Amino acid sequence: MTPAVEFRGVSVHFGATQALAPLDLSVARGETLALLGPSGSGKSTALKALAGFLRPSAGRVLLDGQDVTDLPPHRRGLGVVVQSYALFPHQRVADNVAFGLKARKTRRADVPKRVGEVLELVGMSEYARRYPRELSGGQQQRVALARALAIRPNVLLLDEPLSALDAALREDMVAELLRLRAELPDTTLIYVTHDQSEALALADRIAVLRDSRLVELGPCEQLYRRPATEFTASFLGAANLIPVELVRADGSVATVRLAGRELSAEPSGTLQPERPVALGVRPHRISVGEPGPDTFPALVRGVQWRGSGYRLDLRLTDEVCDIRAEVPDSPVLPAVGDRVGVSIPDGCPLVGVGG
Numbered sequence: 376m377t378p379a380v381e382f383r384g385v386s387v388h389f390g391a392t393q394a395l396a397p398l399d400l401s402v403a404r405g406e407t408l409a410l411l412g413p414s415g416s417g418k419s420t421a422l423k424a425l426a427g428f429l430r431p432s433a434g435r436v437l438l439d440g441q442d443v444t445d446l447p448p449h450r451r452g453l454g455v456v457v458q459s460y461a462l463f464p465h466q467r468v469a470d471n472v473a474f475g476l477k478a479r480k481t482r483r484a485d486v487p488k489r490v491g492e493v494l495e496l497v498g499m500s501e502y503a504r505r506y507p508r509e510l511s512g513g514q515q516q517r518v519a520l521a522r523a524l525a526i527r528p529n530v531l532l533l534d535e536p537l538s539a540l541d542a543a544l545r546e547d548m549v550a551e552l553l554r555l556r557a558e559l560p561d562t563t564l565i566y567v568t569h570d571q572s573e574a575l576a577l578a579d580r581i582a583v584l585r586d587s588r589l590v591e592l593g594p595c596e597q598l599y600r601r602p603a604t605e606f607t608a609s610f611l612g613a614a615n616l617i618p619v620e621l622v623r624a625d626g627s628v629a630t631v632r633l634a635g636r637e638l639s640a641e642p643s644g645t646l647q648p649e650r651p652v653a654l655g656v657r658p659h660r661i662s663v664g665e666p667g668p669d670t671f672p673a674l675v676r677g678v679q680w681r682g683s684g685y686r687l688d689l690r691l692t693d694e695v696c697d698i699r700a701e702v703p704d705s706p707v708l709p710a711v712g713d714r715v716g717v718s719i720p721d722g723c724p725l726v727g728v729g730g
């Protein structure tokens with residue numbers, strides 16, 4: 376089937392700076408793709424090239440199989456929501472939402488009905504006559520969404536849409552977006568974020584960007600459970616990367632050695648024979664207890680209360696490797712300076728390091 380969105384070798388330069396290395400990426404109709412990466416990794420640049428806000432230095436952008444590289448933004452038929460809601464302050468909510476419809480010369484008589492429909496969709500019907508300043512941040516963001524949806528776009532682009540909101544509101548908005556998602560099954564959604572939990576919650580697939588390059592692309596669960604690169608492992612879920620020695624690799628199972636003990640691991644991606652490897656261990660999968668013959672000796676270097684549990688900063692003493700553990704609240708909690716025993720489960724992903 377023809378992809379809804381296709382980047383074909385799209386690259387962007389600003390003078391000598393490469394903001395986006397040649398990107399090849401297809402997004403299916405109805406799919407949600409998250410572009411995830413740290414600040415400056417090229418996410419917004421990719422989105423702007425797609426929206427037509429900047430012209431690629433090379434490559435083509437296709438929508439539904441049509442080359443739109445030379446079309447201005449308003450002729451691409453995309454819905455766009457950016458971080459700062461960019462509502463018109465002197466217009467009421469309903470007029471803000473109607474803006475795109477009028478610009479597209481929608482029949483006058485159809486405008487109020489369409490505005491009503493999308494305000495209903497985002498749960499803002501009662502606020503149609505308010506001004507943006509009379510709304511909370513979350514409500515303004517809903518209006519911005521309604522405005523983008525009013526033109527019934529096949530593709531909706533969201534650039535860090537929740538980053539101006541506080542943590543609790545962000546979580547509510549993720550739930551809202553999921554509900555909206557279910558109501559618009561044919562709309563393709565491209566969601567730019569540096570927040571891995573938003574990407575995991577919303578996306579079907581995640582494209583991980585680093586230093587202007589796509590480093591990994593795949594379904595959320597695959598990237599989380601079997602990241603192919605150390606970067607994805609550490610960025611998506613903040614895995615500890617513990618250097619280990621590869622004893623043998625046999626398809627989907629490998630045996631590794633850490634501090635003289637063997638563990639089984641799951642190699643993801645291709646392991647290069649000469650390249651060092653690391654075990655990607657999520658902080659919540661590490662357990663901490665009394666030192667014993669089946670545990671790795673460690674020194675407690677930091678204890679932080681996190682409400683629902685504790686974060687422990689530990690040094691594996693045999694390996695001189697620092698790791699983080701997240702442990703539930705417990706009556707017997709280690710203190711800084713304590714010597715403890717760390718257990719690492721079998722089956723953690725094994726990734727190549729460097730290169």
Ligand SMILES: Nc1ncnc2c1ncn2[C@@H]1O[C@H](COP(=O)(O)OP(=O)(O)OP(=O)(O)O)[C@@H](O)[C@H]1O
Pocket residue numbers: 389392393394395412413414415416417418419420421569587
């Ligand atoms: N107009 C510009 N002129 C020069 N360099 C730019 C311009 N826009 C972006 N860049 C550079 O291109 C690179 C990618 O920027 P981009 O905004 O796409 O990153 P991002 O991943 O969206 O970051 P953030 O999460 O901080 O928004 C960065 O190194 C940035 O400094």
